[in-house]
Amino acid sequence: MSETLQTTDIATSDADLLDRTATAVRAAGAALRERFGDVVRYKTREELMHALAVNDNTALDILRPRLTSLRPEAGWVEDELDGGALPPGEWWVVDPAEGNVNHLHALPEWAVTATLVRENQPVLTVVHLPLTGETYTALTGAGAHLDGRPLHISGTADLGLSIVATSQARPDEDEKVVRRVGSSITAMLFDALVVRTAVPATLHLTNVAAGRIDAFWQFAGARADLLPGALLVTEAGGRISDAEGRPWTPQSDSFLAAAPGIHAEAVATLSR
Numbered sequence: 001m002s003e004t005l006q007t008t009d010i011a012t013s014d015a016d017l018l019d020r021t022a023t024a025v026r027a028a029g030a031a032l033r034e035r036f037g038d039v040v041r042y043k044t045r046e047e048l049m050h051a052l053a054v055n056d057n058t059a060l061d062i063l064r065p066r067l068t069s070l071r072p073e074a075g076w077v078e079d080e081l082d083g084g085a086l087p088p089g090e091w092w093v094v095d096p097a098e099g100n101v102n103h104l105h106a107l108p109e110w111a112v113t114a115t116l117v118r119e120n121q122p123v124l125t126v127v128h129l130p131l132t133g134e135t136y137t138a139l140t141g142a143g144a145h146l147d148g149r150p151l152h153i154s155g156t157a158d159l160g161l162s163i164v165a166t167s168q169a170r171p172d173e174d175e176k177v178v179r180r181v182g183s184s185i186t187a188m189l190f191d192a193l194v195v196r197t198a199v200p201a202t203l204h205l206t207n208v209a210a211g212r213i214d215a216f217w218q219f220a221g222a223r224a225d226l227l228p229g230a231l232l233v234t235e236a237g238g239r240i241s242d243a244e245g246r247p248w249t250p251q252s253d254s255f256l257a258a259a260p261g262i263h264a265e266a267v268a269t270l271s272r
Helices: 003-034 045-070 100-104 175-191 201-209 223-235 263-270
Strands: 090-098 111-118 121-129 134-139 143-146 163-166 194-197 215-219 239-241 254-258
Touching (some): 003 045, 003 090, 003 111, 003 134, 045 090, 045 100, 090 100, 090 223, 111 201, 121 223, 163 175, 163 201, 201 223, 215 263, 223 239, 239 263, 254 263
Parallel strands (some): 163 215
Antiparallel strands (some): 090 111, 121 134, 134 143, 215 254, 239 254
């Protein structure tokens, strides 16, 4: 079999896999939507963690068997807060309730995500927003889409005219990282038009891929936070790096996704 034909067959297989993955992610999202509405009250850290776990397990009970049946040999990332490189082979990197704490507080900013990683490169991703019904998808070499419509990065070339966004450091983060987040927000407040700060990271990155905002940055972060958006932004024509402009990998201690026209300016601001 020729190399060209092999490549075509793989692409076709991955495209079909993306469709099936989207079906599984939407089903998990529907289950979480049924649980959404009232604010979930908690008085202790233990009660909070239990409520988060109930949401996670609701989605995982649907995602795990369906995605495993699609790729039986693929590994499964158990902890959505894990970072760093994965072992060789294929892995499902899943966040069953991205923005879980928002869900508990009856806030609309949450999603379900699933990304297939092959030899430490994201191959396909699905980000589903159950409350709006929107589904963002990306397939390596085939572009990024919102409900089948192509996504395109912003064409802005002036950071001073840009809307930018970041997430906050996660609870119990190292003090140095927390202070770095604060300093970066201050720097962007001087240089950008508007600075948005909220969780989760993935929803900011869908907005970067769709050209609604112009850049997103984050310090530290987990694979499940960043891999879906990294693929969406890249396939939509954006630039991905760490905050110093070096190539980003899951081992990096910072992340930047930006429109090509302001990427260098954003790096300069974050490096001050």
